[in-house]
Amino acid sequence: MRGYVDLHCHWVADIDDGARTLADSAAMLTGLHEAGFDVVVATPHMRPGLFDNSRADIEAAFARTRAALPASPALPAVALASEHYLDDLVFERLMGGAALPYPAGHAALIEFPADMFPLRASACFYELRVKRRIRPVLAHPERYRPVWKDITVLDPLLDGGAVLLLDLGSLVGKYGRQARRAAHELLEAGCYHAACSDAHRPGDVAQVAAAIRKLHELEGPEEAEFLLGEGPRSILEGRVET
Numbered sequence: 001m002r003g004y005v006d007l008h009c010h011w012v013a014d015i016d017d018g019a020r021t022l023a024d025s026a027a028m029l030t031g032l033h034e035a036g037f038d039v040v041v042a043t044p045h046m047r048p049g050l051f052d053n054s055r056a057d058i059e060a061a062f063a064r065t066r067a068a069l070p071a072s073p074a075l076p077a078v079a080l081a082s083e084h085y086l087d088d089l090v091f092e093r094l095m096g097g098a099a100l101p102y103p104a105g106h107a108a109l110i111e112f113p114a115d116m117f118p119l120r121a122s123a124c125f126y127e128l129r130v131k132r133r134i135r136p137v138l139a140h141p142e143r144y145r146p147v148w149k150d151i152t153v154l155d156p157l158l159d160g161g162a163v164l165l166l167d168l169g170s171l172v173g174k175y176g177r178q179a180r181r182a183a184h185e186l187l188e189a190g191c192y193h194a195a196c197s198d199a200h201r202p203g204d205v206a207q208v209a210a211a212i213r214k215l216h217e218l219e220g221p222e223e224a225e226f227l228l229g230e231g232p233r234s235i236l237e238g239r240v241e242t
């Protein structure tokens with residue numbers, strides 16, 4: 001069986017709130033490989049005002065970090081994308097080709113504010129899908145306050161072709177009770193297409209491993225393995241059917 005694919009991880013050093021040192025980067029990747037990931041996509045933040053990174057900044061940091069990784073079979077394959085915070089500027093970059101979708105360009109990772117969805121979120125997702133042929137991958141939906149109240153707030157986005165990416169840490173209480181409950185509801189409703197680490201430092205990896213065990217317990221081996229392997233792989237390869 002092929003290994004797991006992590007579509008959301010902050011292992012690139014010295015660019016945002018992710019890995020602080022090159023040693024951290026190597027430790028995170030080694031740990032995630034031990035947890036079962038054969039591919040780990042780096043997704044540094046593109047978030048104006050907080051992590052003001054352009055595509056060039058992110059590409060340079062990725063190249064620096066990657067060049068410093070030890071040559072080791074204990075490391076997974078790596079690739080680069082970005083976690084795009086959906087505001088006007090980042091949306092413009094996504095539409096104008098100045099953002100960082102997943103390699104091959106079939107999909108892009110998008111994050112919302114924690115407290116409210118952007119007003120034009122559905123319209124932005126639609127434009128991205130139709131005009132750019134980029135599938136929106138919504139990061140950690142279970143961590144957004146509007147979803148805690150009612151998971152059906154996600155329906156217009158799903159109808160527009162978005163896919164939902166579970167943050168594994170939500171299953172083991174990393175973000176509190178409400179995020180855990182929302183994650184359970186979304187799992188039960190079959191809304192997720194993939195699960196990811198969203199790891200920021202080496203200490204996060206133990207929680208990811210525990211959450212993978214929890215996911216198997218909750219969903220059974222077949223669905224758990226889908227969310228960790230075939231689900232993310234189909235997003236990268238543009239084979240999602242919705």
Ligand SMILES: [Fe+2]
Pocket residue numbers: 008009010083139198
């Ligand atoms: Fe993230």
